[in-house]
Amino acid sequence: MYNYLVSRLATSVVVLFGVSVVTYGLVFLTPGDPARTILTQQLERQPSQAEVDAFRAEQGFDDPIPVQYVDWLADALRGDLGTSYYTDTAVTTLVRDALPLTLELAAASMVVALALAIPTGVLSAVHRGTSVDYASQLGALIGVSMPNFWLGYLLIMVFALTLGVLPVAGAGSFSQLVLPAITLGTGMAAVVTRLVRTSMLEVLDEEYVDMARSKGLRERIVVYKHALRNALIPVVTIVGLQFGSLLNGAVVVEIVFQRPGLGMLLVDAVFDRNYPVVQGIALFTGVVFVATNLLVDVTYRYLDPRVTLGGETP
């Protein structure tokens, strides 16, 4: 276990290095001269050569690229991700301010996902191979096939515009969280339903379940008290640690519902060519992802020593 931890940690450090190179390198995908493109965007006109030169000097664009990268990385390691081109606010401050809204959305979506997925998954497993099972599996497939921005607008149409029971957009109150959480949670629910079903099917095959049945316990008690509890252990682990992947969907959902979270900050920064903010968020999500994967691997290894992951993320 100790050796495994060390080698797994070493791999993560290598991957994090790669992540930082990619994050920094993204700027150089800018068509033409990045400094000129950024400045044109900022000033909303063609900058003069003097302005471009001043900007290059100020932002360190004149140094060789490896030097720029090392400077940037050294700052990043000290927790300094630069400042926004437009407001002079530190990127870390922008991220810190936007993060709670995104975390709130992710947590609420997870609740929605579990509330939808656990009963569906259990029903599916208990009635394996029946129409109930097929219906729930088809439902889960429809859930992953739906573009979440469309689902968001459908919900807005029904609950905000037609019934008028929930607000169209915004953030801050509980009622403003309901529709975004359902939108993001539905896609997640599809994934979790499948997990619950598989896990339940495995547990229902175990001897202690037969034992419980042979003691004459009612099927309902066997399923919900004995089987479900055990089936949920792996599910909760996986789901809890899949938090990072919710960030993907959060971007679009935040745009639909105009929630000023991390996703919206990123999209605005991308359109403004506000590169320090773009890099900051990309690096942040990359680090969160790598850390999450590390945690998943180590937890799996801890829970089930038979698993050999060979230094790979599952």
Add this chain to the structure above:
Amino acid sequence: MNESNGGLEAALRRRYERLAGRYRSTRNSRAVAAFCASPLNLAGLVIVATVTIAAVLGPIVAPYDPASQDLANRLQGPSLAHPFGTDQLGRDVLSRLLHGARLSLGIAVAVTAIRLVLGTTIGLVAGYAGGWVDEFLMRLVDVQLAFPGLILALVIAGILGPSLRNVMIALAVVGWASYARIVRGSVLSTKERDFVRAAQLMGVSRFRIAIRHLLPNVASPVIVLATLNMGTVILGTAGLSFIGLGAQPPTPEWGTMLSAGRYHLRDAWWIANVPGVAIMLTVLGFNLLGDGLRDVLDPKHDTAIEKTA
């Protein structure tokens, strides 16, 4: 003697080929039968076939020019003249949907093909070469998987500049790692098998071994992954277009159409919801088909749902 031997050999060979052919055809027909046994698989096949036909014939059968505006007939509800209504500029939604099918499917095919070729090549090289090459390529895979896919695609597409071509590049660059992983895994187990060893002993070149012996063994999981990927790419393209990075108006791309319809949810629900249903059904079709193919071709592997996770 020689002649009779030759005759015997030829006879044996013919007999062998007949048997092998019969074996192949029974195996194939079993697979087809297994696939057809599930109505969900057939539904997937029908949906995918329909969308493909729409993509091929759509622009020919579309009743109107997808870009021609008719401001006198803006926001008209579904009618005989316009089965799916008209949009905010009086354009026929059905015609735009049909033109969009070619665009969505074409992009999905192109992006999936690039991912497949890139990922398969990298996986093949990594698995077969081993050593530091393998180590390096697999760390590349880890780095790619270290970013949430849509976020990295969004950043790349945004920096390259909003256009459909850049969205395709971005989606292709962020999606090859799963192919590399599957192919490498399969190559690692195949390259120790007797027929590969025999080919090596016979002096067959490494390139030829890779193409003739290692590649065919990964075909099934790769086909399944590619089918499921078609759905993911369609969703990704629509999502990025919705954000404003992909197709620019007036291009009849489904995500862009949906995005434009959001301002008319109250007075013209069809503008957003017609492309919404089209995207959902198309993606569902590929997911059903992919799951069905996986059950038949590659029973060990994940489902559509776990792939998108």
